Every structure is written in C-alpha cells, then in structure tokens.
Amino acid sequence: MAYKRTDAVSFADSHWNIPADDGIFWLSNQSVSISQVRLHNVIPTSSWKKAPVGDGWQPFFVDDGGGGEKAVFRRVVGGTTEEILINSWDGIADCAHFLSRCISAGGVKMNERGVPSLVNTLQSLPNTKTLCEKVVKEAGQRVIDSGVFKPGDMVGYFNIDPAGDYEGAKQYSHSTMYAGKIGGKTDGGITCHTICRFPGRSWVEDSWWLKPPGHYTYTLIHFSDDDPTPDPVKAAALPGWWQLDYAGRTEYYLMRSGSVTYTKKAPTKGQTTVHLPEGTAYWFMAPNGEITFTWRKSGTVEVWTPAGSGYTSKINGATPGVLTKLF
Amino acid sequence: MFKVGILLVLTLATAASSFGQTVKGSEPSADTLIVLQRGACEQRCAVYRVAIFADGTLIYQGRHFVRQSGLIKSVIPVEVLNNLIHDFEAAGFFHLEDSYGYANKEHCEAIDAGEPTAILTFSNQGRSKTVLHNHGCVGRGTKQLTELEDKVDHAVGTIKWIK
Numbered sequence: 001m002a003y004k005r006t007d008a009v010s011f012a013d014s015h016w017n018i019p020a021d022d023g024i025f026w027l028s029n030q031s032v033s034i035s036q037v038r039l040h041n042v043i044p045t046s047s048w049k050k051a052p053v054g055d056g057w058q059p060f061f062v063d064d065g066g067g068g069e070k071a072v073f074r075r076v077v078g079g080t081t082e083e084i085l086i087n088s089w090d091g092i093a094d095c096a097h098f099l100s101r102c103i104s105a106g107g108v109k110m111n112e113r114g115v116p117s118l119v120n121t122l123q124s125l126p127n128t129k130t131l132c133e134k135v136v137k138e139a140g141q142r143v144i145d146s147g148v149f150k151p152g153d154m155v156g157y158f159n160i161d162p163a164g165d166y167e168g169a170k171q172y173s174h175s176t177m178y179a180g181k182i183g184g185k186t187d188g189g190i191t192c193h194t195i196c197r198f199p200g201r202s203w204v205e206d207s208w209w210l211k212p213p214g215h216y217t218y219t220l221i222h223f224s225d226d227d228p229t230p231d232p233v234k235a236a237a238l239p240g241w242w243q244l245d246y247a248g249r250t251e252y253y254l255m256r257s258g259s260v261t262y263t264k265k266a267p268t269k270g271q272t273t274v275h276l277p278e279g280t281a282y283w284f285m286a287p288n289g290e291i292t293f294t295w296r297k298s299g300t301v302e303v304w305t306p307a308g309s310g311y312t313s314k315i316n317g318a319t320p321g322v323l324t325k326l327f
Numbered sequence: 328m329f330k331v332g333i334l335l336v337l338t339l340a341t342a343a344s345s346f347g348q349t350v351k352g353s354e355p356s357a358d359t360l361i362v363l364q365r366g367a368c369e370q371r372c373a374v375y376r377v378a379i380f381a382d383g384t385l386i387y388q389g390r391h392f393v394r395q396s397g398l399i400k401s402v403i404p405v406e407v408l409n410n411l412i413h414d415f416e417a418a419g420f421f422h423l424e425d426s427y428g429y430a431n432k433e434h435c436e437a438i439d440a441g442e443p444t445a446i447l448t449f450s451n452q453g454r455s456k457t458v459l460h461n462h463g464c465v466g467r468g469t470k471q472l473t474e475l476e477d478k479v480d481h482a483v484g485t486i487k488w489i490k
Contacts, residue, residue: 028371028391066429067440067463068367089367090374091391165370166392167490173371195369195441204369204440215370 001107003127003223005152008106012098012177012191016198017061019094020101025061025071025193026113027091032071034059037086049084057084061196063203064089069195098193099154099175106152108223115172119156122221129282131220132299134158137209139299140218142316144178144188144208146292146301148227148284149220151180155190155208156219164215172219178208230285234306237325238283238291241267244313246321251278258282260293269327355381355408355451361415362448363479367391368462369441373489377479383408385483395488407482414478415449418471421456427469428461435464445476 011021019025023034032043038057041048051057056075064070068089075082096118100110108125112118123130131143143149157174159165165173176190176197183189183200187207191198197206210216235257242253244262253262254274261277281295281302291311293302304311304323313321359381367374374391387399427434428444442463449456460472480486 028374029396066444067438067442067461068369091367093371093392159370161370167373174369 002225003103003106003108003152005106005150005223005226008102008152008177009179009191011105012102012179013198015098015101016191016193016201017196019059019061019071020098020193021105022101024097025092025094026097027087028093029091032087038073043087045085045087047085051084059086061092061193092194094193095175099177102177102191103154106223115156115175118175119154119172119219119221122154122156123219127223127225129222129224130296131222131282131294133219133296134217135219135297135299136217137213140209140220141187142301143220143294143299146294146303148292148294149178149222150226151178153178153223154221156221157210157216158219159215160217161215174210174216176208176210178220227284228287231287231289234289235285241271241326243324243326244321245324246313246315247319252326255283267326353409354405355412357381358450358453358455359408359412360448360450360455361408361411361479362446363476364446365476366444366446368443372443375485375489377483377485379403379408379411379479379483381408387483387485387488389488393489399488401483403482411478411482412451414475415451418475420447420449420458420475421454423456423458423468423472425457426459427466427472428459428464430459432464434466434468435461436466437464439463439465445472447472447476447479 015021019034024031036042038051051073057073058075059071060074061069061071069092070088071086071092073084073086096112096115099118100112103110110121112121122128131149132139155176155178156172159170159173162168176192179189179191179199181188185199185207187209189199189206190208195204197204199206238255239257240255242255244251244253251262251264252267253260259280259282261274261280263274263277279295279297281293283291283293285291289306291304300316302313302315304313310325311323313323315321361379362376364376365372365374371392373393375393376388377385379385383403383405385401385403389396424431424434429438432438438461440463442461444459444461447458447460458472460469
C-alpha cells in the first residue's frame with residue numbers, strides 16, 4: 001500500500017503529546033495500557049489513583065520541569081488543572097512505538113519497539129530509499145534542503161558519543177519523523193515521542209538534528225511512492241557510463257534506472273558493473289528535467305541541470321562539474 | 328521500599344551519632360552512608376540507585392536501561408569507602424548547594440534539556456546532606472559533583488551491572 005505522508009504527519013500532529021491510538025505507551029521494560037492504569041496500579045506507582053474517563057481524566061506527556069517529561073492524567077475542574085502521575089521521566093521509552101503508529105496511520109503497517117529494528121525495517125521496505133546513512137549534520141541538512149526528503153520521511157539517530165545514548169553504545173538510539181520547515185524551524189523540524197516534539201509546540205529542541213555535533217550521525221529514509229515520475233524520454237537517455245570532471249578530479253558514473261554507482265577507475269566499453277564502487281546514490285528527476293542525486297555514504301547532493309543535449313553538474317550547490325556521456 | 332529503607336538507615340544513623348558515637352581509627356563512623364541515584368535522560372541513561380553503608384555493604388537497584396535490573400547486595404573494602412569519604416570531605420560536599428539545575432539555576436551558566444539528574448547523599452559523623460545535580464547544568468560546583476558521582480560508581484563498580 002502506498003504511503004500517505006500527509007496522513008502520517010497528521011496523526012503525529014494529533015498525538016504528539018498523548019499516547020498513540022492503540023492506547024499504550026512503552027517504558028523500558030513494559031507497556032502501559034491507559035485503560036488498565038486508569039483503574040489499576042499496574043506499573044506500580046506510589047502516588048497512583050484511579051482516573052476514570054467519566055471523571056474527565058485524559059492522558060498526556062508533559063514537561064516535568066526538570067528537563068524531561070512525565071506521563072500523567074489531567075483534567076480541568078473549575079478552571080484548575082488537576083493531575084495524577086502515571087509514570088515519572090524514569091523509564092519512558094515510546095519513540096519507536098509512536099513512529100510505528102504514525103507510519104501505520106500513513107498506510108504502511110508497522111509495529112516496532114526498538115529503534116535499531118525500526119530503522120532496519122524501514123530500510124528494507126520496497127518503497128523506501130535511504131538517501132544518506134550515518135552522515136554528519138551538514139550533510140543531512142544538504143539532503144533535507146534538496147527537497148527530496150519530505151514531511152513524513154524518517155530520521156534515524158546513530159549514537160557516536162562515548163558518553164551518549166545507552167551508555168555510549170554505538171547503535172541507532174533514537175528515531176523521529178520529519179515534519180518539515182514549519183513552526184519556525186528553518187532547518188526543518190521533527191516530531192517524536194520521548195521527549196514529545198512537534199515543531200512549534202515542543203518544550204525542547206525540535207530541529208531535526210536534535211543535538212549539537214558529536215552526539216549523532218544521521219540516516220534519512222525517504223518514502224518514494226509519491227516521487228515525480230521521470231520524463232520517459234529524458235530518463236531513457238541516462239543509463240550507461242558518464243564521466244564527471246570537477247575540481248581537478250575525474251569520476252565515472254554507471255547510471256541505472258533511479259540509481260547510480262561511481263568509481264574512479266575508467267570503465268571499458270560494455271562494462272555493466274562496478275566492482276567495489278566508491279559510492280552509490282539515488283537520483284530524482286524533477287518535471288523540468290533537473291536531476292538531483294543524494295549520495296548515501298557522504299550525503300553529497302549533486303544536481304544535473306539540462307544544458308543543450310546534455311547536462312551540467314553542481315556538487316553541494318557550489319562546485320561545478322563537466323559531464324560527458326561515454327557509452 | 329528502597330527509599331523507606333534508606334530513610335530508616337538515615338534516621339537510625341543520625342540518632343546513633345547524636346548519642347555520641349565517634350570514629351575509631353580508620354573505620355568509618357557508624358552513621359556513614361553514601362547514596363547515588365542516577366535518573367533518566369533522553370539518551371536512555373541507565374537509571375539506578377546504589378547505597379553504601381558504614382561497613383562497606385552496598386545495595387544496588389537497577390531500574391531502567393541497565394544490564395542488571397532489581398536488587399543486588401555486595402560489598403566494597405573499607406579502605407575504598409574511606410577513600411570515598413575523604414573525597415567527599417575534600418570536595419567540601421557539606422558546603423555545596425542543595426541543588427544544581429532547574430530548581431536552582433543560579434549556579435548554571437546554561438541548562439541543556441534532556442540530561443540526567445543525579446542525586447547524591449552523604450552522611451557521616453552526624454552530618455547529612457543531599458545534593459541534586461542536573462547534568463544539563465554547567466557551572467561552578469558541578470564539575471566536583473560529577474567527579475564525586477563518578478567516584479562512587481567507580482568504587483562500587485556499577486559499570487558491570489549497567490553496561
């Protein structure tokens with residue numbers, strides 16, 4: 001089923017600070033059913049009280065005033081907000097679950113609890129393209145600014161800080177959904193749980209990069225169902241070998257339908273594969289014929305602009321290149 | 328239950344010291360208690376508590392994002408505990424603020440959200456103090472606190488239970 005990104009973002013918008021539509025949220029070691037915790041001390045919590053729906057109690061994740069969040073029931077009585085604690089900041093871990101619900105709302109059924117498995121599952125889908133993988137912030141920003149990456153796409157956060165996530169484990173430790181350049185976010189904002197975020201409403205940083213450099217590298221995963229269909233005539237002229245000369249370097253591209261690999265070794269006529277390619281990219285053709293490449297390993301963004309019977313190239317918005325179709 | 332236990336120990340220890348118990352030689356005073364509680368953070372920090380008693384007995388309680396959940400009883404050599412006591416005294420622990428973080432921003436040049444809070448309690452020779460330290464708070468006094476917290480972890484060897 002095709003991914004409806006607007007449905008996914010809309011779901012995130014309406015659930016950004018409340019438990020998802022399945023009525024549960026996750027702690028590190030257990031799920032918490034809202035319907036159960038209303039009536040039973042299932043966690044358990046020393047300050048637990050009953051919070052029946054009929055008495056107006058609704059679940060929220062709210063700022064705990066100490067840099068984290070807490071899960072609570074709230075209701076307003078006579079203009080005063082009353083609160084019952086469900087769970088303090090300790091142990092809340094709902095990010096992969098929340099994103100699974102968002103993606104499911106977009107039509108792609110998913111039920112992942114852990115971030116590594118969520119990222120792995122997303123990358124394995126036939127309708128996703130990993131635009132860049134474990135790249136630094138500047139590279140991720142280039143890919144976002146290219147316009148290929150859209151609201152409803154996903155960001156995986158790979159911990160590189162020895163003192164960081166999960167006691168410094170080098171693994172995917174967080175995941176968010178890109179929400180776009182909204183809510184005053186010129187870099188692009190994200191939505192997620194733990195800590196809850198939606199651009200313009202979050203009480204913590206909600207730019208897509210989340211932390212200053214040195215904490216994470218970033219993987220941007222794009223749902224490709226609604227990508228523009230390339231002009232068939234122009235697309236038919238692309239497959240084969242191209243030579244790119246730029247900044248005193250020469251590289252050779254083996255273009256295929258929608259993807260490309262490159263090597264520094266000149267190809268021979270009839271060669272159809274690249275042994276140990278230097279890099280791989282997806283390419284996307286806009287209706288005006290312009291082609292955008294997102295190089296997976298480096299996050300380099302390259303744009304080919306139609307010029308006469310061929311193209312001119314620009315790398316990362318600055319470095320010009322000369323293209324020659326070889327064979 | 329753990330909190331209640333610690334409160335009980337603190338109360339008994341305070342009462343004992345008020346009846347004139349004194350430190351003999353290199354043995355820690357009977358009311359000695361060091362408790363380190365590490366709280367949650369956005370980066371899924373290990374959430375646990377560890378309490379060290381005067382005879383070197385320690386109790387660890389792993390709560391979230393740890394290798395070992397639940398209670399573990401162990402022991403550290405009295406010399407190690409004495410070193411820790413020396414470190415607390417040298418750091419002027421009893422003269423630190425009660426809080427470094429959101430409840431008392433005065434000593435923070437800035438506060439980063441999502442960082443963990445560590446709560447450190449030290450009782451010794453009739454004195455007792457608890458300091459709350461949000462690691463998002465960078466400022467005077469916090470470096471010493473971080474070092475003390477790490478020294479407690481190091482003395483106990485908590486890494487084997489959390490990583």
